[in-house]
Amino acid sequence: MNLSYILLIPLIPLALFLVLGIFNKKIKPAVSGYMGVSGLAISTILSFYTAYEYFFVQGKINGAYQTFVEKMVWMNFTDTLHIDLGILIDPISVMMLIVISTVSLMVHIYSRGYMKGDEGYTKFFAFLGLFAFSMYGLVLATNLFQIYIFWELVGISSYLLIGYYYTKTKAVAAAKKAFIVTRFADFGFLIGILIISFHTGTFDFETLNNPEGSAILNWASSSFMGLSAITWALILIFIGGAGKSAMFPLHIWLPDAMEGPTPVSALIHAATMVVAGVYLVARLFPMYYLVEEGFALRIVAYVGAFSSLFAAIIAITQTDIKRVLAFSTMSQLGYMMMALGVSGFDGHEGVGYMASMFHLFTHAMFKALLFMGAGSVIHAVHSNYLKDMGGLRKYMPITNITFLIAALAIAGIPPLAGFWSKDEILVATFENNLFIYGIAVFVAGLTAFYMFRLYFGIFWGKETNYINAPHESPFSMTLPLIILAVLSVGVGFIPFSEFVTADKIGFEAHLNYPLAAIAVGFGLIGLLLAWVFYKKENDLANRFANAFGVLYLWARDKFYVDELYLFITRKLIFKRISAPIAFFDKKYVDGTMEGIGNKTVVISQKIKALQSGKVQDYAFGFMGGAVVLALVFIYLWTN
Amino acid sequence: MIPGISITEILTLTSILFFIGVYGFLTRKNLISILISIELILNASVINFVVINKYLYPDVLQGVVYSIFIIAVAAAETSLAISIIINLYRQIGSVEVKDTETMKY
Numbered sequence: 043m044n045l046s047y048i049l050l051i052p053l054i055p056l057a058l059f060l061v062l063g064i065f066n067k068k069i070k071p072a073v074s075g076y077m078g079v080s081g082l083a084i085s086t087i088l089s090f091y092t093a094y095e096y097f098f099v100q101g102k103i104n105g106a107y108q109t110f111v112e113k114m115v116w117m118n119f120t121d122t123l124h125i126d127l128g129i130l131i132d133p134i135s136v137m138m139l140i141v142i143s144t145v146s147l148m149v150h151i152y153s154r155g156y157m158k159g160d161e162g163y164t165k166f167f168a169f170l171g172l173f174a175f176s177m178y179g180l181v182l183a184t185n186l187f188q189i190y191i192f193w194e195l196v197g198i199s200s201y202l203l204i205g206y207y208y209t210k211t212k213a214v215a216a217a218k219k220a221f222i223v224t225r226f227a228d229f230g231f232l233i234g235i236l237i238i239s240f241h242t243g244t245f246d247f248e249t250l251n252n253p254e255g256s257a258i259l260n261w262a263s264s265s266f267m268g269l270s271a272i273t274w275a276l277i278l279i280f281i282g283g284a285g286k287s288a289m290f291p292l293h294i295w296l297p298d299a300m301e302g303p304t305p306v307s308a309l310i311h312a313a314t315m316v317v318a319g320v321y322l323v324a325r326l327f328p329m330y331y332l333v334e335e336g337f338a339l340r341i342v343a344y345v346g347a348f349s350s351l352f353a354a355i356i357a358i359t360q361t362d363i364k365r366v367l368a369f370s371t372m373s374q375l376g377y378m379m380m381a382l383g384v385s386g387f388d389g390h391e392g393v394g395y396m397a398s399m400f401h402l403f404t405h406a407m408f409k410a411l412l413f414m415g416a417g418s419v420i421h422a423v424h425s426n427y428l429k430d431m432g433g434l435r436k437y438m439p440i441t442n443i444t445f446l447i448a449a450l451a452i453a454g455i456p457p458l459a460g461f462w463s464k465d466e467i468l469v470a471t472f473e474n475n476l477f478i479y480g481i482a483v484f485v486a487g488l489t490a491f492y493m494f495r496l497y498f499g500i501f502w503g504k505e506t507n508y509i510n511a512p513h514e515s516p517f518s519m520t521l522p523l524i525i526l527a528v529l530s531v532g533v534g535f536i537p538f539s540e541f542v543t544a545d546k547i548g549f550e551a552h553l554n555y556p557l558a559a560i561a562v563g564f565g566l567i568g569l570l571l572a573w574v575f576y577k578k579e580n581d582l583a584n585r586f587a588n589a590f591g592v593l594y595l596w597a598r599d600k601f602y603v604d605e606l607y608l609f610i611t612r613k614l615i616f617k618r619i620s621a622p623i624a625f626f627d628k629k630y631v632d633g634t635m636e637g638i639g640n641k642t643v644v645i646s647q648k649i650k651a652l653q654s655g656k657v658q659d660y661a662f663g664f665m666g667g668a669v670v671l672a673l674v675f676i677y678l679w680t681n
Numbered sequence: 682m683i684p685g686i687s688i689t690e691i692l693t694l695t696s697i698l699f700f701i702g703v704y705g706f707l708t709r710k711n712l713i714s715i716l717i718s719i720e721l722i723l724n725a726s727v728i729n730f731v732v733i734n735k736y737l738y739p740d741v742l743q744g745v746v747y748s749i750f751i752i753a754v755a756a757a758e759t760s761l762a763i764s765i766i767i768n769l770y771r772q773i774g775s776v777e778v779k780d781t782e783t784m785k786y
Contacts, residue, residue, distance in 0.1 A: 655782030657715075658707050665703060 227285020234278030287319025304417030343383020350376025397466030490568030
């Protein structure tokens with residue numbers, strides 16, 4: 043398979059970034075918008091062509107999809123340990139190419155409408171280009187170090203885009219928070235990489251993931267605190283992934299990241315960057331599964347399950363529509379992690395892996411759609427809060443329909459995309475771990491409830507008296523909505539298990555009717571509850587919330603995780619550790635140095651009068667000195 | 682060698698001459714007077730050179746030659762000092778020591 047044209051997929055956005063970034067002021071907004079869209083369109087076409095070439099022209103050889111790698115040595119340490127740069131083509135990277143390019147293209151088209159008239163229009167497209175480049179690089183990486191480089195690059199482009207409205211204090215704070223929290227997580231990732239390379243002597247995915255390879259077979263050779271060192275490394279790498287994918291307790295940056303422009307939320311914080319953590323675990327899946335009987339993988343499963351439940355509960359109580367979507371994203375990411383965590387490896391046992399990737403794929407489509415719909419609504423009413431909305435279905439028919447489709451899709455109502463992928467996840471959890479299955483089904487119900495709470499709250503409910511009558515968004519914004527709505531309906535019918543599986547062989551997935559019925563039942567219950575509570579204006583919802591009392595308050599305040607972080611950092615680390623050290627440094631270390639300086643100044647003030655500027659005073663001093671020396675010499679001589 | 686006069690007497694004379702020069706250097710208020718005092722100091726040392734040469738090492742001439750060097754250098758130095766003083770006078774219209782202390786501190 044000729045891979046050279048695949049190199050163009052990341053390089054076109056990079057070129058866009060450089061051109062738009064360097065000639066920022068010289069390019070007219072209209073031109074930069076077209077440049078961004080057309081560049082991404084080429085990338086998208088190439089991505090689809092790659093997928094076609096990979097899955098249908100190359101196809102399976104000996105019953106399994108091949109892995110194609112093209113790389114060059116970038117940094118050479120030893121014969122085996124070197125950092126390469128290159129591209130790796132296998133089912134999940136091809137799938138990610140499709141996801142990134144599709145959502146990216148939609149966001150570019152959408153941004154032309156959404157960001158119209160903004161001062162930094164060209165800059166915005168430049169940043170989007172940088173992000174697309176980094177994300178492509180991340181999924182195409184051939185080794186741990188390359189993925190780490192691009193991992194940081196997506197982090198920085200996410201930082202730039204969250205803080206895009208840099209005059210807003212909240213946006214700047216959110217950007218910093220996102221950067222610092224993920225940076226802490228990435229520190230774990232880096233240590234994990236170093237441990238793995240120390241014990242296996244390689245960064246390369248193919249060598250690491252080879253089930254017959256030394257990295258996996260020799261995991262027991264080194265141990266640390268009762269676990270294999272490799273397991274520790276995998277847990278640390280998962281911490282990096284958890285930071286990017288907003289898993290509990292590193293999720294605190296994601297809701298705040300909603301301060302960025304809505305297209306950015308759709309692209310980075312819903313569809314692409316936040317799934318990087320899931321992708322990372324999937325990329326190292328054979329290691330996770332085979333090292334120490336999948337100990338690290340079980341951690342992934344439980345963290346994922348807990349995060350998905352935790353986020354779903356918070357999502358119910360939020361009033362900022364973008365935050366509801368942010369917590370919903372976190373919940374769905376937890377779903378994906380959970381599915382990966384319970385997955386097996388061969389054949390039908392690998393259904394969790396397949397389901398996770400499938401859900402990643404479908405979720406990218408409908409969650410991007412939800413965010414863009416929310417952006418369209420915010421564009422119309424100029425507010426993020428549910429209380430400023432209501433009855434919008436009359437004013438915004440296209441947004442209404444597309445949002446409804448996306449909400450149905452995420453709620454798992456057949457035959458929309460979310461139903462199929464969610465069903466596979468439930469099958470995987472049911473076959474593996476009934477406890478997690480219970481959580482998953484409950485979360486499915488909650489998901490339907492909060493999505494329809496949002497939907498009814500925005501498009502139905504009481505009529506708000508709008509000062510300016512809201513109107514449907516321009517065509518450049520509704521077009522991506524329509525395309526994504528079509529995708530949200532359609533992508534569920536892709537026979538995903540034929541294409542993307544852990545063992546790359548594929549199997550035939552069947553709909554498990556009883557499980558599907560239970561999931562849909564829970565979804566419908568959630569939907570109906572939302573219908574009863576929010577379709578018409580009534581105080582049932584408030585009465586219900588009051589019935590939960592303090593639990594409701596806790597959930598509304600996000601279970602005080604932010605406050606806990608602030609407590610630990612400000613009250614414990616800053617006050618108990620940093621402050622005494624700073625005090626010692628300021629008082630004693632700086633004090634000594636400053637004291638020496640100050641004393642010098644004081645003394646010189648006192649003796650500076652000696653320098654009178656009169657030649658004769660100096661001569662007198664000289665004479666006096668000479669006389670004294672003479673006397674001393676004479677005295678010494680004569681004794 | 683002057684008959685009837687010992688080296689001690691001549692050295693006493695030059696010492697007195699030297700300290701007169703030093704006293705003048707330290708107390709005069711006029712730059713020209715200070716310059717003259719410096720000449721006194723130099724001359725005292727020149728006499729010392731000659732006298733010590735004549736009384737202690739009569740068969741060599743280094744001390745005498747040295748004194749000629751010193752006279753030449755002193756002449757050059759005086760001309761330099763005079764030119765500085767003239768320039769100073771053009772600048773500030775004074776040759777008093779108290780007017781030339783702007784470089785203090």
